[in-house]
Amino acid sequence: MRNSIFVNLFLVILFGGCTTVRPPDLSRISGSHRVNTSYDMAITTTSPFRNFNKGLFKAAMRIKNKDLSGLLLIKKMDTLYDSPGIRAVQERTYRIVFANEIGLTFFDLGVSAGGFTVFQCFESLNRKALLNILKTDFRFLLSLYPDDPVSIYFQEGTGRQVIKIGTNHSKVWETRNQRGDTLLVVSGKSTVADAVTIGYRGYRSGVPGAISIENPVIGLQINLRRISE
């Protein structure tokens, strides 16, 4: 039993460590400095969630061959902590509620760049490892990381722009269209276990209509389809 756990852990670390989040076929355009003012403008205008306030999504989540589905609401809050007696933090903060069709809440999370609160979580999902992965997923989904680029690349074959952003705890790659004005993919990881690739499609009013979130190391997949503002 102990050997089996050790082998599984070893395999996760081995394959997790090998999981690459760097998009392929990249040629560097610029080095580790800000490029110019127009690039800074592009950063703020092409990340769809930087000015996002609220959205309702049809959600399907698959984890280890178990399927969960329902509605996922993302709402920007004034502060991460609304509860009395808890220090209010002034930063871009979102509440993310995933509930099944009948209305029962699977999870209710508060996420910001520096904070993470589990307000409610279904017992079978309330695992520290899974919640840490969801924290990374939603931070990357909502662009809750600094917008200072480290390097800019050109992707051979597709002609897309790829921007590498280094944060204190993680590496993030943003893949944009050829003009650089539409975010297509965010990939990144902060640990070996939470490597994630997020695809954005079907933009409406500047917000993606369909989002796919894939965590290959633990086999977690979340698909979102936007159904209202």
Added chain:
Amino acid sequence: MNKIFFGVVFILLLQSLQAQTVRMEAPAIESLRSRVKKVADNTRTLISDFIQVKEMKMLKENLVSKGKFYFKKEKSLRWEYLTPYSYIIMIHDDRITIRDEEKVNRFDLKSNKVFLEINRVILGSIRGTLLYDEVNFKPTFYQSRDAYRVELQTLNPKLRESLPGIIISFDKSDYSVTRVEMMEAGNDRTVITFSNKKTNQPIGDEKFDIR
């Protein structure tokens, strides 16, 4: 002028008193239980529209879904959401079929303990049979002018974490369930209100089967 004012106040006060709920005594509770059981026993089929509102107090948001509900004795259920998206949950012969847009999933009810429990609670709420489940719920009975209201406090520790309580309202005229409130941790709740109820009308087996 004063007479009109006091007259209006008196009428409002009277209406408020009539709308108040009072706790029921043992004989009335037994009578309600037996009436609800009789209605459940005599209901072979049930078709109803429903509006489901998930109220999230902290977020100051409501999620509203609407659809159609079909029940056929003993355990066939079709829970069809029409807005804001198309989604059908069907339970027949201990098999669950879910159609999400064009995608159809089938699985054994017994293989999914969470779904099994939720189904038991939902079906028991709608049929009123949860009133007798004193192993998992502690009931408290109230009545107002128009309705009976049964507050069920969840005793099962696992279920209590996600569903601390359920409130079921019964129509006083026919003892049918008009409203189910599922109370969640953090003061959120989901309220399902039934309307246009039709009992014992024929429902073909094809309603519980998606090819």
